[in-house]
Amino acid sequence: MERPLSSVIAAEAYGTFLLTFVGATSITVVSDATLFASGPTLGLGFIGLAHGFALLAGIASVGAISGAHFNPAVTISVYASGRLPRRRVPAYIAAQFAGAILAAVVELALVGMTAGSVADLGSNLPNNSLPSPMFASVLAEIVGTMILAMTVLGSTDQDSSSIPWASSSIGIVLAAVIWALGAISGASLNPARSFGPALVSLLFDTGPMSYYWIYVVGPVLGGLLAAQLYKLIFKRV
Numbered sequence: 213m214e215r216p217l218s219s220v221i222a223a224e225a226y227g228t229f230l231l232t233f234v235g236a237t238s239i240t241v242v243s244d245a246t247l248f249a250s251g252p253t254l255g256l257g258f259i260g261l262a263h264g265f266a267l268l269a270g271i272a273s274v275g276a277i278s279g280a281h282f283n284p285a286v287t288i289s290v291y292a293s294g295r296l297p298r299r300r301v302p303a304y305i306a307a308q309f310a311g312a313i314l315a316a317v318v319e320l321a322l323v324g325m326t327a328g329s330v331a332d333l334g335s336n337l338p339n340n341s342l343p344s345p346m347f348a349s350v351l352a353e354i355v356g357t358m359i360l361a362m363t364v365l366g367s368t369d370q371d372s373s374s375i376p377w378a379s380s381s382i383g384i385v386l387a388a389v390i391w392a393l394g395a396i397s398g399a400s401l402n403p404a405r406s407f408g409p410a411l412v413s414l415l416f417d418t419g420p421m422s423y424y425w426i427y428v429v430g431p432v433l434g435g436l437l438a439a440q441l442y443k444l445i446f447k448r449v
Contacts, residue, residue, distance in 0.1 A: 221306075230315075241254070282308060283308065328412075329416040342396065357402075360389060361435045
């Protein structure tokens with residue numbers, strides 16, 4: 213049964229808030245040794261687990277309402293695969309961006325300007341030490357999002373309904389991709405999750421917003437690739 217649009221909007225806003233707040237705040241904690249003495253010892257493993265567990269919590273709490281996209285790239289991928297009506301796509305995406313912006317505002321209120329500015333509220337940034345940082349970051353976002361979106365599509369397909377842990381794989385994959393690609397692009401895989409911290413961090417730094425295009429182009433292309441791969445693998449006669 214299709215849920216009321218108001219329920220879907222609230223679920224997507226909440227889930228994206230949860231993912232962005234927990235994930236971005238974990239980056240702030242790891243980055244600020246002054247306020248969080250043990251933070252730098254936690255590293256990328258902690259950041260990946262924070263994002264993965266937050267996504268698992270969102271799926272468990274509101275997944276039955278909206279499908280737990282929490283990510284415009286995933287929404288576009290689900291739509292492109294034929295599993296989401298076009299009329300619902302704008303509402304999903306608007307709710308996701310609203311949730312991510314609110315998460316960044318709450319994080320700033322929690323940690324303050326000084327700690328918030330250390331890692332730009334957990335913004336995703338390319339690794340400019342790489343030989344071709346822009347290319348590497350876009351490619352990382354494409355590949356990472358394709359893997360994440362394909363996991364969403366495959367684990368929620370009707371043929372996977374008999375696997376009890378199928379949806380749990382989504383959070384695990386997000387953590388794994390962050391471990392693999394976080395040092396290259398920040399492994400956002402999510403235009404909304406990147407936008408919230410980048411927007412609010414304009415209060416002290418314009419850098420994250422200047423790179424934001426990477427976290428739109430890469431994830432959208434990755435989501436569209438996943439939709440095509442899903443249709444190829446799961447096609448029915």
